[in-house]
Amino acid sequence: MLEGRLVRLRATEPADRERVHSWVNDPEVTRYFTMRYPAAADDWVWLVDGPPNGFGFVRLAIETKAGLHIGAVNLYQTNAEDSSAGLGIIIGEKDAWSKGYGADAVVTLLRFAFGEMNLHRIWLRTLEYNERAQACYRKCGFQEEARLRQDVYRHGRYHDLVVMGILRDEFEALHGAAYVEGGGDA
Amino acid sequence: MLEGTLVRLRALEPEDLDREFTWINDREVTRFLSMRYPTSRAAEERWLRDRPANDFANGLFLAIETRDGVHIGNVNLMEVNPEDRKAGLGIMIGDKQYWANGYGADAIVTVLRFGFGEMNLNRIWLNVFEFNERAQACYKKCGFVEEGRQRQHYYGQGRYWDVVVMGVLRDEFDALHGVEAGL
Numbered sequence: 001m002l003e004g005r006l007v008r009l010r011a012t013e014p015a016d017r018e019r020v021h022s023w024v025n026d027p028e029v030t031r032y033f034t035m036r037y038p039a040a041a042d043d044w045v046w047l048v049d050g051p052p053n054g055f056g057f058v059r060l061a062i063e064t065k066a067g068l069h070i071g072a073v074n075l076y077q078t079n080a081e082d083s084s085a086g087l088g089i090i091i092g093e094k095d096a097w098s099k100g101y102g103a104d105a106v107v108t109l110l111r112f113a114f115g116e117m118n119l120h121r122i123w124l125r126t127l128e129y130n131e132r133a134q135a136c137y138r139k140c141g142f143q144e145e146a147r148l149r150q151d152v153y154r155h156g157r158y159h160d161l162v163v164m165g166i167l168r169d170e171f172e173a174l175h176g177a178a179y180v181e182g183g184g185d186a
Numbered sequence: 187m188l189e190g191t192l193v194r195l196r197a198l199e200p201e202d203l204d205r206e207f208t209w210i211n212d213r214e215v216t217r218f219l220s221m222r223y224p225t226s227r228a229a230e231e232r233w234l235r236d237r238p239a240n241d242f243a244n245g246l247f248l249a250i251e252t253r254d255g256v257h258i259g260n261v262n263l264m265e266v267n268p269e270d271r272k273a274g275l276g277i278m279i280g281d282k283q284y285w286a287n288g289y290g291a292d293a294i295v296t297v298l299r300f301g302f303g304e305m306n307l308n309r310i311w312l313n314v315f316e317f318n319e320r321a322q323a324c325y326k327k328c329g330f331v332e333e334g335r336q337r338q339h340y341y342g343q344g345r346y347w348d349v350v351v352m353g354v355l356r357d358e359f360d361a362l363h364g365v366e367a368g369l
Contacts, residue, residue, distance in 0.1 A: 055269060080306075117269055118271060
């Protein structure tokens with residue numbers, strides 16, 4: 001269990017399946033992702049179930065401090081030599097948007113990635129029109145590194161994909177030491 | 187292929203079986219290693235065949251060849267841990283006529299340079315029996331520091347022996363040998 005300021009991150013459970021199923025079938029949610037197709041309950045089961053969390057893949061449920069399961073966050077394509085990983089996040093409960101939960105979840109996971117997994121770099125990719133997310137990532141310390149032109153086709157046209165990254169030093173300059181005894185002030 | 191000064195390190199091949207089989211059944215060689223039991227050619231063949239490819243998760247198992255192409259032993263990095271960025275080192279010079287000629291040290295420095303410079307490790311450790319003084323001298327020359335002694339940790343030749351634990355850190359290796367080589 002990773003404690004943030006507004007959220008906690010816990011391991012996903014099979015019982016989370018139904019909630020996730022509703023998120024990935026909500027076009028208002030999925031418009032920001034590359035999830036295009038109507039999905040069966042088992043299609044996105046990897047978001048909640050699979051091998052135990054480890055260096056190769058981390059998948060966590062985002063819960064408010066009151067215990068409401070609002071989204072998921074994960075690290076993927078973890079590379080041991082390059083000490084890097086990609087970050088993905090979904091806030092599936094729309095009522096929870098724009099309340100700071102996303103930034104808190106991201107910073108909490110970054111603290112784990114740098115302070116416990118000993119990673120050097122975290123990157124992410126986001127659609128150009130997901131401006132709320134980009135503002136959130138910038139607040140967390142991510143910088144735009146590349147713009148893959150017309151990389152994704154959705155909603156009838158091509159869109160750029162924005163690549164952002166954050167290095168360990170940059171995280172610590174902004175948020176303080178990655179490892180903080182008893183959890184940090186995200 | 188990893189290039190050293192006296193040796194090069196390459197992946198093991200099925201053709202290495204005969205040499206491997208001879209060395210691991212030679213008690214004069216294996217008394218310095220943790221292999222005790224006579225091993226069949228079939229078992230060794232199976233081990234060679236089933237070995238996964240060299241990579242970060244599985245570690246490295248490499249043949250040591252002289253510059254003339256003679257396969258004289260093996261060196262390996264094992265128990266590679268991505269969070270702790272560490273690995274264990276093992277080495278065997280199976281062909282006894284090549285002992286005490288600097289081949290071991292050259293193989294070690296070459297694989298350490300790979301571990302630090304390509305695998306991005308921070309620490310490499312090893313265990314060595316207290317009676318293997320030649321190896322301990324070799325490891326120290328390569329930059330290893332004695333860190334501890336596990337008392338009576340090994341039983342062989344009729345009695346208990348201490349196991350010496352040694353380690354080298356990236357900064358130490360870099361100061362001694364340089365990590366950024368061959369860019």
